[in-house]
Amino acid sequence: MTSLPATAPAKKLGLVIDLDVCVGCHACVISCKEWNTGGYGAALSDQDPYGAEVSGTFLNRVHSFEVIPEGGEIVGEAGEARIVHFPKSCLHCDDAPCVTVCPTGASYKRTEDGIVLVDEDMCIGCGLCAWACPYGAREMDLAAGVMKKCTLCVDRIYNETIQEIDRVPSCVRTCPANARHYGDLADPQSEVSLMVAARGGIDLMPEQGTRPVNKYLPPRPRQVLGAGSEQALLAENTDGATGFFAWLDGVLERI
Amino acid sequence: MHPALSIIVFTTLSGLGYGLATALGTGLLDPAATATKAAHLLALALIAAGLMSSTLHLGNPQRAWRAFSQWRSSWLSREGVMAVLTFLPLAASAFLAIFESRYEPALGLAGAALSLVTVYCTAMIYASLKSVQTWHTPLTPLCYLLFALAGGFSLSTFFAAMGGGNLLLSSGLAAFFVCLAWIAKLVWRNRMNTLRPISTPETATGLGFIGKVRLFERPHINDNYLTNEMGFRVARKHAVKLAALSFGLGGIVPVALLLGLLALGAAHPAVAVGVALLAVLSHITGMLVERWLFFAEARHAVMNYYGG
Structure with a gap:
C-alpha cells in the first residue's frame, strides 16, 4: 500500500545529524555502502568502477557548503563565515511524497516505526519516487533496475544476532566524530529528542511539506x-x- | 530534469492518439468513410505506441502490471488504470466504425471523455510533484489537455480532407484548440520564467540564518543518478530559441495552414489533404520540441544540494 499510515506511527525512528561536529570525513558514506551492499535487497552497484567515468549507488552522501554572512568573505571577518559539511540520507518523512506517488505499492512507510522502505520485488524502476523526493534521498540502482534508499539499517537495529552496541545504523556506529545520532523522535524524552530541543534542531526544506523525521543540529555560533x-x-x-x-x-x- | 526520449515520445504520441480519439468520439467524421476507419486505427495505434514507449524507461518492465494497483494515491497508477478502461470504448467504437460503418453517440462520447481523463492523469503525474515547482500548477494539465485536443483535431482535419467529411468544422476546431493551447502554454511559460523558487540552498541546508549558502564541494567528482536525472542543463543555453521554434512549428504554422484550409473550402480536395498533412507534421514537430523543453527546463529542488 502506498497510502501513508492513517495514524501517526507509535515510534519515529530516525537520525539527528550535528552540523557543528561533522568533519566531512565521509566514513559514514563508506560504512553505509559497505553494510548495505551486502544487506537489505539488491547490492549497491557501481558503474565503470575502475574507469574514468566511475559512478555508483549510494544511500548517504556528504556535501560541503560554504556559508558567507553579509559583510565579508574572509573567515572570521564577519564572525560566522564557514565551511559546513553536510551528510544527507533519507529523512523518513512523515508526509513522504515518494511513497504516495509509487504506482506499484513497492514504496511504503512502516506503521510500527515510521521507516520508509522499498519492497524491491515489487519495484518496476520507474523512478517517479526519486522525482518526488526533494532531498535526492533515492537513487536507482542501474544494475538491478530498482530504487535504493536508506533503510535506517533495518537489518541492524532489530538484529539480535549482533551485539547490542551494533544495533544502530551503520553510519551512526562508524562516525568517528560522533556527529550522527539515532533514536526515537516520537518520544520527547529520548536522547535524540532532548538533543533536538536543546540545540534547536531543524527540518530541511520545511516548505516542501514533507515533515521529515530526521533533524539537523545547526552549527553553534563561532x-x-x-x-x-x-x-x-x-x-x-x-x-x-x-x-x-x-x-x-x-x-x-x-x- | 533529464528529457528521456521514451517519455517525450510517449506523452506526444499518446496525447495525439487520445486527442484524435476524442475528435472521433464526437462523431465529427463520417463513420462510413474509409478515411474515418483509418483514423480509428491510427488513434489506437498512437495510444498503444505511446504506452509501449513509456515502459521502455522502466528498470524492471516485466513487473509493469503491478502499476495498476495503487490508483488510490498515485497518478501514475491512475493513468495506467484509465488507459486500460479507455481502451474498451475506443476499441468498441473503432469496431463499429470499421465493420459496421456506424457511430454510436453514447459509446463515442464515453470514449472521448475517458480519453481526456487519461490525458489529465498523465499531466497530473508531473503537476503533482511539489519538488519540481515549474510543473506544480493546474496550468500543466490544462496545457496537456489543450495540446491533446489541438493535435487530435488537426489529425481529424487531415482525415476529413481524405474523405471523412466535415473539413471546415474540423479545421476550425483544430485552429481554435491550437490557439487556446498556446495561450495556456504562454501563460505557463510566463509563470515559469517569473517563478520565485520556494526552496533555496538556504532552506535546503537550514544554514540561511548564518548567511548566503553556496556549494563548496559535491559529494563526489563525477555525476551520479541524481545529477543525471534531475540536473540536465543543456537546454537552458538554447531555451529561448527552442521555445520560439516550438511556438512557430507547433502553433503559428499549423494555425496559418488550418485557417488557409477554412479559406480554401472544399474546392481543391487534393490541396486540402496536403495542407492538412503539413499542419499535422509541423504541429507534431513543434510538440516534440515543446515536450523536450518541458523536461529540460524544469528545475528540481534537489539541485539546491548540487549547486545547479
Whole structure:
C-alpha cells in the first residue's frame, strides 16, 4: 500500500545529524555502502568502477557548503563565515511524497516505526519516487533496475544476532566524530529528542511539506577572530612572572 | 530534469492518439468513410505506441502490471488504470466504425471523455510533484489537455480532407484548440520564467540564518543518478530559441495552414489533404520540441544540494 499510515506511527525512528561536529570525513558514506551492499535487497552497484567515468549507488552522501554572512568573505571577518559539511540520507518523512506517488505499492512507510522502505520485488524502476523526493534521498540502482534508499539499517537495529552496541545504523556506529545520532523522535524524552530541543534542531526544506523525521543540529555560533587576542599579547608580557622565571627574565633582559 | 526520449515520445504520441480519439468520439467524421476507419486505427495505434514507449524507461518492465494497483494515491497508477478502461470504448467504437460503418453517440462520447481523463492523469503525474515547482500548477494539465485536443483535431482535419467529411468544422476546431493551447502554454511559460523558487540552498541546508549558502564541494567528482536525472542543463543555453521554434512549428504554422484550409473550402480536395498533412507534421514537430523543453527546463529542488 502506498497510502501513508492513517495514524501517526507509535515510534519515529530516525537520525539527528550535528552540523557543528561533522568533519566531512565521509566514513559514514563508506560504512553505509559497505553494510548495505551486502544487506537489505539488491547490492549497491557501481558503474565503470575502475574507469574514468566511475559512478555508483549510494544511500548517504556528504556535501560541503560554504556559508558567507553579509559583510565579508574572509573567515572570521564577519564572525560566522564557514565551511559546513553536510551528510544527507533519507529523512523518513512523515508526509513522504515518494511513497504516495509509487504506482506499484513497492514504496511504503512502516506503521510500527515510521521507516520508509522499498519492497524491491515489487519495484518496476520507474523512478517517479526519486522525482518526488526533494532531498535526492533515492537513487536507482542501474544494475538491478530498482530504487535504493536508506533503510535506517533495518537489518541492524532489530538484529539480535549482533551485539547490542551494533544495533544502530551503520553510519551512526562508524562516525568517528560522533556527529550522527539515532533514536526515537516520537518520544520527547529520548536522547535524540532532548538533543533536538536543546540545540534547536531543524527540518530541511520545511516548505516542501514533507515533515521529515530526521533533524539537523545547526552549527553553534563561532568565536570571533579577535576574541583570543589578549592571550596572544600575554606572550610578550612578563609582568606577572615570579621566582625562577622572574630571575630568568631579568638575566635575559641584561644580556 | 533529464528529457528521456521514451517519455517525450510517449506523452506526444499518446496525447495525439487520445486527442484524435476524442475528435472521433464526437462523431465529427463520417463513420462510413474509409478515411474515418483509418483514423480509428491510427488513434489506437498512437495510444498503444505511446504506452509501449513509456515502459521502455522502466528498470524492471516485466513487473509493469503491478502499476495498476495503487490508483488510490498515485497518478501514475491512475493513468495506467484509465488507459486500460479507455481502451474498451475506443476499441468498441473503432469496431463499429470499421465493420459496421456506424457511430454510436453514447459509446463515442464515453470514449472521448475517458480519453481526456487519461490525458489529465498523465499531466497530473508531473503537476503533482511539489519538488519540481515549474510543473506544480493546474496550468500543466490544462496545457496537456489543450495540446491533446489541438493535435487530435488537426489529425481529424487531415482525415476529413481524405474523405471523412466535415473539413471546415474540423479545421476550425483544430485552429481554435491550437490557439487556446498556446495561450495556456504562454501563460505557463510566463509563470515559469517569473517563478520565485520556494526552496533555496538556504532552506535546503537550514544554514540561511548564518548567511548566503553556496556549494563548496559535491559529494563526489563525477555525476551520479541524481545529477543525471534531475540536473540536465543543456537546454537552458538554447531555451529561448527552442521555445520560439516550438511556438512557430507547433502553433503559428499549423494555425496559418488550418485557417488557409477554412479559406480554401472544399474546392481543391487534393490541396486540402496536403495542407492538412503539413499542419499535422509541423504541429507534431513543434510538440516534440515543446515536450523536450518541458523536461529540460524544469528545475528540481534537489539541485539546491548540487549547486545547479
